[in-house]
Amino acid sequence: MIAELLFATFFGLLLLGIHRKVIARIQRRPGPPVWQEILHMLKFSFKTTWVPATASTALFVGVVLVAIGIWTAALLVILSGGSLLVIFAIYMLHKIVEHGFGLSSGSPYGKFGGVRSVISAASEIPLFVTVAAIAIFTKSLMISDIVAYQELEGPLLATIPLAAVAMYVVLLSKMPFGPFSIVESKELVSGYKTEHFGVWRAGLEVCNGLKTYVLLLTFILVFIGSLPFWMVLIAMVLITVSLSFVCAVSPMLSPYDSVTIQTLIAGLMVAYVAILGVMS
Amino acid sequence: MNEIGGAPLFFLEFGDIVIYFTPFTLTLFLLALVFSVFVLVSRPERQLEIAFGGDAYYAKEISLSELRFRRFMSIACGLACMGAMVTGDVFDFTLFVSLVGICNVGIVAAVRSRHVQNAAYQYGLVALAGTVPMFAAAGMVAATTGTLSMLELAKGALTVPLAAQALLVLGVMGEGMAPFYAAKAEMFRAPGAPYVIMCSLSSLLIFLRVTEVILLI
Structure with a gap:
């Protein structure tokens, strides 16, 4: 487990490095090295x-440990083929972590990063829609069952493409420098993480690496199914590059617009799942 | 669909009321426990504010009496939340959720600021109204199925009316609206991060649990 944890952390951070590099190259900047x-x-x-x-x-200190703890638990759940609902819960609880990071310091920058994190709660609804759509088809929320279902019936990406789009929007909302990255916008210095320096920031970086790895792995397992390990890694890089393109060519939205667009997407996705539920 | 939160790990029976732990409910329970411990051991932060008309700034302090009351309400909220996460009884779940709503109102209303108390009043009205559909849902479940046990309902032999499920979700939405009030600019003029976070956390946790309950029953 320790080896998997270390690999997930370092590979997740490498993906974030690739993300920065791709954005920079699209914007005709040299960008930092991928590592x-x-x-x-x-x-x-x-x-x-x-x-x-x-x-x-x-x-201030405890929330860093909680951040690492919840994403370590998420990795454990996904590797053991556990419930998708637990991943869903951990993803939503990450909002509390951001809120905690922001408020605990007393800094106005962190405080407003935390507030923006709370008001963008609509970004979580597409994930709920994804879970509901999967439950309709697979009759199970265990990741091992979902993978087994796809081995028989083919990838869910082809069966419920809009649910995959919903999950893709969820991934996009968590990528740095994206249109919905209002929690760490530059007018707030670094937003909710402004005051966390030194080893606390290192802990946050570990959390970000794990989070990126877990969310991408979840997307692949849930919508594509079981792949050889080297293909999973390639798929992760390809999804990251596609997300980087979106982030590079779209400006960061204002908090009001970000929440409005996320709410509209969430509304559309809820309607989609309602139609799926009626048809099934 | 009976194991949507993972395979059950542990059952604790109190007569016909069963508390159960699955990986899902255990995760939520532990989070509520961890943040309750944070509330217990941490002092509130001192928010920095800029004094208008100059370069000066000052740190807001929280009075001891206010701190004690908000800490008490936050711990009560944490305990109610832990109960709501692991209970296997629909009525107990609604009771715990309504207690979460009451505690959240208390956490916000204790701040001595007119703006914050306005936010607390508005939230209080919504939370109060939320109890009506929530308890109505529990009543409908008991009336139509003859049981309030989630484990019995999860077996699939009994059908819970869609209206009862919708009312339960509506009620929990009313009780769990705290973050939207806590996110008001007025609210954040008040210091007390551990307590405000308990508002957010408890609301999020009850949303997550009701998702499982609806899928289960």
């Missing part, structure tokens, strides 16, 4: 660490 996020994590691990004098200390 930059790994270097960030290592650098922050050995930098001076402190807790701001105004912070709620236990929460």
